[in-house]
Amino acid sequence: xxxxxxxxxxxxxxxxxxxxxxxxxxxxxxxxxxxxxxxxxxxxxxxxxxxxxxxxxxxxxxxxxxxxxxxxxxxxxxxxxxxxxxxxxxxxxxxxxxxxxxxxxxxxxxxxxxxxxxxxxxxxxxxxxxxxxxxxxxxxxxxxxxxxxxxxxxxxxxxxxxxxxxxxxxxxxxxxxxxxxxx
Amino acid sequence: xxxxxxxxxxxxxxxxxxxxxxxxxxxxxxxxxxxxxxxxxxxxxxxxxxxxxxxxxxxxxxxxxxxxxxxxxxxxxxxxxxxxxxxxxxxxxxxxxxxxxxxxxxxxxxxxxxxxxxxxxxxxxxxxxxxxxxxxxxxxxxxxxxxxxxxxxxxxxxxxxxxxxxxxxxxxxxxxxxxxxxxxxxxxxxxxxxxxxxxxxxxxxxxxxxxxxxxxxxxxxxxxxxxxxxxxxxxxxxxxxxxxxxxxxxxxxxxxxxxxxxxxxxxxxxxxxxxxxxxxxxxxxxxxxxxxxxxxxxxxxxxxxxxxxxxxxxxxxxxxxxxxxxxxxxxxxxxxxxxxxxxxxxxxxxxxxxxxx
Ligand SMILES: Nc1nc2c(ncn2[C@@H]2O[C@H](COP(=O)(O)OP(=O)(O)OP(=O)(O)O)[C@@H](O)[C@H]2O)c(=O)[nH]1
Ligand SMILES: [Mg+2]
Numbered sequence: 090x091x092x093x094x095x096x097x098x099x100x101x102x103x104x105x106x107x108x109x110x111x112x113x114x115x116x117x118x119x120x121x122x123x124x125x126x127x128x129x130x131x132x133x134x135x136x137x138x139x140x141x142x143x144x145x146x147x148x149x150x151x152x153x154x155x156x157x158x159x160x161x162x163x164x165x166x167x168x169x170x171x172x173x174x175x176x177x178x179x180x181x182x183x184x185x186x187x188x189x190x191x192x193x194x195x196x197x198x199x200x201x202x203x204x205x206x207x208x209x210x211x212x213x214x215x216x217x218x219x220x221x222x223x224x225x226x227x228x229x230x231x232x233x234x235x236x237x238x239x240x241x242x243x244x245x246x247x248x249x250x251x252x253x254x255x256x257x258x259x260x261x262x263x264x265x266x267x268x269x270x271x272x
Numbered sequence: 273x274x275x276x277x278x279x280x281x282x283x284x285x286x287x288x289x290x291x292x293x294x295x296x297x298x299x300x301x302x303x304x305x306x307x308x309x310x311x312x313x314x315x316x317x318x319x320x321x322x323x324x325x326x327x328x329x330x331x332x333x334x335x336x337x338x339x340x341x342x343x344x345x346x347x348x349x350x351x352x353x354x355x356x357x358x359x360x361x362x363x364x365x366x367x368x369x370x371x372x373x374x375x376x377x378x379x380x381x382x383x384x385x386x387x388x389x390x391x392x393x394x395x396x397x398x399x400x401x402x403x404x405x406x407x408x409x410x411x412x413x414x415x416x417x418x419x420x421x422x423x424x425x426x427x428x429x430x431x432x433x434x435x436x437x438x439x440x441x442x443x444x445x446x447x448x449x450x451x452x453x454x455x456x457x458x459x460x461x462x463x464x465x466x467x468x469x470x471x472x473x474x475x476x477x478x479x480x481x482x483x484x485x486x487x488x489x490x491x492x493x494x495x496x497x498x499x500x501x502x503x504x505x506x507x508x509x510x511x512x513x514x515x516x517x518x519x520x521x522x523x524x525x526x527x528x529x530x531x532x533x534x535x536x537x538x539x540x541x542x543x544x545x546x547x548x549x550x551x552x553x554x555x556x557x558x559x560x561x562x563x564x565x566x567x568x569x570x571x572x573x574x575x576x577x578x579x580x581x582x583x584x585x586x587x588x589x590x591x592x593x594x595x596x597x598x599x600x601x602x603x604x605x606x607x608x609x610x611x612x613x614x615x616x617x618x619x620x621x622x623x624x625x626x627x628x629x
Binding site for chain 2: 094095096138139140141142143159164167170171
């Protein structure tokens with residue numbers, strides 16, 4: 090965006106590569122829990138996000154700046170303001186919230202049509218796998234018709250942001266994506 | 273040939289660094305911050321409204337930079353070349369670059385705005401304290417609960433301050449633009465006298481602070497808190513003004529202190545021989561007077577409201593009570609304590625913000 094500034098930015102003196110990751114999904118999906126999990130913070134006292142959170146996460150020698158934006162219906166229209174220069178999209182789904190699978194599918198479909206996300210790799214976290222009512226990741230992938238996505242790399246990862254299970258696998262996929270892109 | 277190129281690079285870097293220190297940059301940036309900082313708090317979660325303000329800031333920074341480069345005839349290539357050279361690092365500082373970098377770093381921007389908000393709270397506190405007077409010995413016993421009522425008061429205070437600033441700045445805007453334009457045409461003056469007109473703008477407020485310092489004996493607590501940011505001794509308004517230089521950097525306090533002790537005389541000279549004509553400062557004085565009157569009125573209104581709400585409330589059962597204000601008779605003393613606590617809190621917040629850098 091700011092050509093002039095990107096030059097001055099170099100004087101800041103952080104040599105490591107920085108990446109912008111946006112974390113989206115319906116309200117109550119577990120985005121903020123995941124963000125805090127990634128930052129190794131306490132996940133027991135999280136309240137619904139009215140605005141957004143940003144945290145930097147170190148992963149595989151990369152600095153990931155992760156933006157977690159509130160998912161309540163009233164906030165969703167603001168999502169598109171945060172999509173610019175995104176390197177990777179993480180979409181979080183509450184796997185136990187079957188009633189809202191359609192809704193979350195629509196939101197994701199709309200997102201992937203956004204110009205700023207063209208070609209941007211997509212990681213779907215099928216979250217809350219610790220709940221017995223959680224749908225398996227494969228089922229969710231089918232519901233979202235992920236296999237029809239041609240123009241971008243995608244991955245679905247079962248996880249529990251609460252326990253942390255599966256989260257690291259997702260992060261590994263992310264870094265492999267970034268490495269691939271660099272080549 | 274190579275030496276010539278190097279000179280060129282050096283010239284570009286120094287020119288831009290000079291611009292970033294001068295009023296044509298710092299005044300609009302500072303004005304933007306003062307106008308918009310009010311919604312910024314120290315919460316971890318960011319408000320959606322920050323993003324809009326941030327985008328406006330990006331646009332402002334881009335516009336200011338581009339306009340300036342065009343004016344002095346530095347094209348983008350030259351700029352890139354200069355700022356990619358090692359000279360850029362040695363000839364600029366993070367403090368100078370901060371306001372620029374904030375346009376590409378949301379978190380830096382947020383920090384800057386939070387800090388500005390706190391600074392403005394402190395200003396409001398200073399004004400209120402001046403009006404109410406301070407007890408000779410700052411009694412700080414009692415709870416350190418920052419109650420909801422106090423927070424409410426702070427909100428009102430900030431609102432008052434913001435409104436008055438807005439009004440004042442609208443009045444000033446036209447003249448500032450002219451000034452900035454005039455200074456752009458004289459870059460040398462710009463460099464030697466950073467933020468000069470800003471100083472003048474702040475003089476009145478600072479004078480208030482200084483007068484107040486003379487009136488009321490300092491408590492040790494206050495003195496220690498003031499160590500860097502505020503000069504504990506009443507100083508001349510011009511110098512006080514330098515505190516408010518539009519560079520919200522962590523080194524600001526130290527730099528200012530140094531400047532103050534080292535360059536007292538020369539700074540005054542600069543101010544006197546500065547680019548502003550005496551007619552301008554006259555008008556400014558007038559407008560500052562207006563602003564002061566406005567603040568006075570607003571504050572009286574605020575105090576009246578406070579009084580009313582307090583007389584309606586039941587007496588508190590203990591100091592720890594959050595909801596109930598004290599009975600009317602105790603108000604004055606209670607007020608002093610609230611002010612003190614508020615100041616401490618603000619200082620604490622400020623320190624935190626500054627040290628986090
Ligand atoms: N059982 C279980 N609960 C989870 C998991 N992840 C998050 N939660 C809970 O789900 C609720 C919502 O989590 P948040 O992280 O606030 O959800 P969010 O997506 O940030 O919601 P918004 O901020 O409203 O968009 C909280 O009560 C979490 O404790 C999980 O993996 N398993
Ligand atoms: Mg959230």
